[in-house]
Amino acid sequence: MKATYMFGAGDVRVIDVPDHTIQSSTDALVRIVRACVCGSDLHPYHSMGVDPAGTSMGHEFIGVVEAVGSDVRTVRVGDFVIAPFAVSCGTCVFCAQGLQTSCVRGGFWNDAALGTAGGQAEAVRVPLADGTLVTAPVCEDDDDALLDSLLTLSDVYGTGWHAAVRGGVGEGSVVTVIGDGAVGLLAVLSARQLGAEQIVLMGRHQVRTDLGREFGATDVVAERGEEGIARVRELTGGLGSAIVLEAVGHRPAYDQAVGVVRAGGVISRVGVPQYEDAPVGFGSLFGPNVTLTGGPAPVRAYIERLLPAVLEGTVQPGRVFDRTVGLDQTPLGYAAMDAREALKVAVRP
C-alpha cells in the first residue's frame, strides 16, 4: 500500500510499504477515506534532520473498518469510523475521566512504543480499537462537506473545543482567540457554541479571519505585539479578556496571551508549545492571579458531544479545508500549507 513518509525538512514522499495486518486481538484495520495535513506536521517539515528510514506521517483520519481482532466489541467490519489523534484504551483511570491523551496504555500515531504508523496512507492498524475509534452513521459516498467536517473531529475541532472548555467559556463570556489557523478558527466556533458573547480573533490573514467571523468572531485584530495587545484591551473595556485561547504554540503567542488576559482570567493553550520556559512569575501570571491551562486535546472525549450538530449540518467545521489532494499529491499539500497558500489540506487516498 501507499503511505506518506518524511525523510527530512521539506522532503515528504509517498512510498510503497507492506500492508498492515492485525497484530493483537484488540486491533482493527481501517481503510482510510480521508486524511489531512496538520499545522503541527509543519514543525518537522521545517526542522527534521535527514533520516533515510523516514517517518510515517499523519494523525487525523476517517475511514472504514476492514478487519478486527477477536476481542474487539464496539466496531465491526464495514463501520465508518473517526480516529482521534491519540490511541486510548477507554478503561484506565485517565480515560474514565476524559483525559485520553494521558491513557496509561495508549499513545499516538507513528508511535514507536505502540508500533503505530501514520494516517496519510491507504490504511492504518488501530490498536485498542474499542477505546480509540468512534463510529459514525455515514458512508464514504456522502458529500465531501460532511466528510470534511467529520475529519475535523479527529483533531482540530476537538482541539478548538478543548481550548474553550478548559478556558471555561460559557454564556456571556468574553474570549480572545490567538491564531487564525484551523484550530484557532474552530476555537472561535467552539466558543460561540458554548455561548460566548464577545469573541476577539487575533489573526492577519483576511480569508481566514473572514471565516472566523462566519464561525462567530465579533472582532478581528490584525495587529501583533504591543499594538495588538492595546487593541484587544481597548475592545474589552480596558481590562483585558477574561478568557484567552492560544492556538499557535510559539512564544510570541504566549506573550500576547499574557498581554491581553484580564486579572483573574484564564489562558487556555492548545497550540503545541515550541518553547519550554516562559514567564510565570509576579509580573506575568502570578501577580494578577491568571490561570494557565490546556494541553493536547483528549478529542476522544468530545466526539459524541460534537457529532450530532456535524451530522445535522448546523455546524460546518470542515470549512477549514480549502484544498483536497490525492494521496500521491500529499507532498504538494505540505508545500501549500507551508507557503500559507492553503489553510488546511485534505488527503483523499
Add this chain to the structure above:
Amino acid sequence: MKATYMFGAGDVRVIDVPDHTIQSSTDALVRIVRACVCGSDLHPYHSMGVDPAGTSMGHEFIGVVEAVGSDVRTVRVGDFVIAPFAVSCGTCVFCAQGLQTSCVRGGFWNDAALGTAGGQAEAVRVPLADGTLVTAPVCEDDDDALLDSLLTLSDVYGTGWHAAVRGGVGEGSVVTVIGDGAVGLLAVLSARQLGAEQIVLMGRHQVRTDLGREFGATDVVAERGEEGIARVRELTGGLGSAIVLEAVGHRPAYDQAVGVVRAGGVISRVGVPQYEDAPVGFGSLFGPNVTLTGGPAPVRAYIERLLPAVLEGTVQPGRVFDRTVGLDQTPLGYAAMDAREALKVAVRP
C-alpha cells in the same frame, strides 16, 4: 509613634515617626493590637540594598479604629478590625468578583502610590476603609490564642485558603502541600476544611510538620528533589497528586510541584515566586494537561467565610505563631524567623 523600618539587608529598626492623620474622607486610623512578621518580609531582609530613608514594614495586623473620615460607613470608632494585606475599594469590577488584590483603586501596605505605611507599628492609616477593613465581635483583652487566630486572617490563613480554593479542593480530594511555613500549614488546614481525603505535606522541620499533622496532613514527606517526588508518587497510587498547593515561592518548589502533580491536575501557587521564567512546555505542564493557577490571595474575600469557625474556636490557625515580641523587639523577631528558630512571630505594640 513607633514603627518598624528596614534600612537594608538584616537591618531592621524600630524608630519614632510622626503620628498618622486622616487624609481622605474614606480613611480610618487604626491603633494596632497585634501585627506580625511574614515569611515574605525575609526576602528584603536577605537582599535589600542600603537605604538611609528606610522602608516601613508589615502587612498583617488587627486593631481598634481610633478615627474615621466623614465618608466611612461600615466601621466606627472603637470597632475591632482585621486588615487584609491588600487595600481595596470594595466596589470595582475586581472587588465585586472577589479579586480584591487586583482592585483598580487599591494597593498594598507601604505602597508609595497609596501613601500607606506598614503595620509593624503602633498605628496605621487605612485608605478605603469601608472596602478594606472587616469588623470582628471581639475586644483587645480577649485571649491571645483568639487574637493570634484573628491575625492569621490578615494574610496566612486566607492565603492557604486561596491556594486550596484555586486548586479546586473538595470532598475526597488528594492534595500535596509543598512547604511547612505558616502558609503551607494553613493550606493543610484549609484543604482539610474543604474535605480533602489525603493531604501529603512536604516539609522537613518536624515541629512544623507535627503541627501540620494536627491540622490534617495524612502523610509527611521530608525528602526533597527526585527522592521527594518519588515518595509522593508512591503515596498517591503511582500517578501523582491531582492537586498541588505550592506555598514556598522558590524555583525548586515549582519543580517539585511539576514533579508530583498528576496528569490533568492543578498546581495552585501562593508562595510569591522568586523567579520569573519556569518550564511550562510539553515536558512540564502542557503534555499532561496540568493547570497552573494561584497568585496573591484576595483574603478580603474570605474573611467572612473563615471568621465564624475562628470565633467558635473549632479551628485554631493562630497556632502557627510560636513567639510573641513587643514592638521594640521586632528586629529580634526577624532574626528568629530568619534563623528558623521561630515559625511565625507576632508583634504586640
